[in-house]
Amino acid sequence: xxxxxxxxxxxxxxxxxxxxxxxxxxxxxxxxxxxxxxxxxxxxxxxxxxxxxxxxxxxxxxxxxxxxxxxxxxxxxxxxxxxxxxxxxxxxxxxxxxxxxxxxxxxxxxxxxxxxxxxxxxxxxxxxxxxxxxxxxxxxxxxxxxxxxxxxxxxxxxxxxxxxxxxxxxxxxxxxxxxxxxxxxxxxxxxxxxxxxxxxxxxxxxxxxxxxxxxxxxxxxxxxxxxxxxxxxxxxxxxxxxxxxxxxxxxxxxxxxxxxxxxxxxxxxxxxxxxxxxx
Numbered sequence: 001x002x003x004x005x006x007x008x009x010x011x012x013x014x015x016x017x018x019x020x021x022x023x024x025x026x027x028x029x030x031x032x033x034x035x036x037x038x039x040x041x042x043x044x045x046x047x048x049x050x051x052x053x054x055x056x057x058x059x060x061x062x063x064x065x066x067x068x069x070x071x072x073x074x075x076x077x078x079x080x081x082x083x084x085x086x087x088x089x090x091x092x093x094x095x096x097x098x099x100x101x102x103x104x105x106x107x108x109x110x111x112x113x114x115x116x117x118x119x120x121x122x123x124x125x126x127x128x129x130x131x132x133x134x135x136x137x138x139x140x141x142x143x144x145x146x147x148x149x150x151x152x153x154x155x156x157x158x159x160x161x162x163x164x165x166x167x168x169x170x171x172x173x174x175x176x177x178x179x180x181x182x183x184x185x186x187x188x189x190x191x192x193x194x195x196x197x198x199x200x201x202x203x204x205x206x207x208x209x210x211x212x213x214x215x216x217x218x219x220x221x222x223x224x225x226x227x228x229x230x231x232x233x234x235x236x237x238x239x240x241x242x243x244x245x246x247x248x249x250x251x252x253x254x255x256x257x258x259x260x261x262x263x264x265x266x267x268x269x270x271x272x273x274x275x276x277x278x279x
Contacts (some may be wrong), residue, residue: 002202010170040101043161044094049073050074050162052205055142061132063265069203071117074112084279085115101164146213147258155209162200170192180233
């Protein structure tokens with residue numbers, strides 16, 4: 001996993017440790033006209049990770065807002081393989097950023113709506129405020145989750161609220177299975193090498209630069225070239241062949257979430273089209 005703060009600050013035993021983590025990068029806006037500038041508005045800083053305020057394509061303004069991050073960023077620690085957390089009370093706080101990366105507010109969770117590290121690495125918190133309340137107080141909109149699978153070659157930005165840093169690259173392809181220690185994830189996004197994400201970027205939204213929508217959540221990278229160990233995930237194809245890509249980083253797709261959150265942003269794991277792991 002893209003480890004959070006202590007590892008990043010102490011030993012720098014992280015992917016891309018040579019980069020200057022506290023300096024915000026300027027998004028590349030010189031590409032084709034279809035490419036949009038991506039900023040920090042709607043992203044959040046957790047105590048140990050990054051995240052973003054998200055809405056589903058059909059969310060209403062008076063729905064309780066949601067925050068997206070990684071399962072391995074939970075305040076309670078890593079979920080076990082096979083563990084699925086649903087509707088667990090939480091009072092976790094999140095620092096809300098504006099477009100310039102300035103912290104403008106503290107948002108608070110009411111519960112963990114959903115989290116797991118099985119098949120994917122995701123945490124969705126439900127906040128105590130609605131989208132309309134957040135926009136009315138701070139002028140900041142949530143990022144919209146895309147409800148379709150992204151394509152290889154998509155231009156993306158990985159936006160870290162923790163470091164106030166933006167990485168730009170493309171989707172290089174997909175790992176049939178991504179195995180890291182005891183955990184296995186399905187159909188993971190593999191970045192091109194320009195997205196050399198580091199500790200603290202875990203949970204960052206991966207934004208399609210042509211639509212501005214979230215297509216994945218950043219979560220890990222192979223640091224040392226080891227095979228399938230913690231902080232050194234390996235790719236496993238449909239035939240069981242293992243590939244190790246040292247220095248390459250990954251994200252988990254998020255389009256599956258849209259089918260599982262319905263009216264009033266309520267989680268329904270048995271809704272039509274919802275394929276997330278169940279408790």
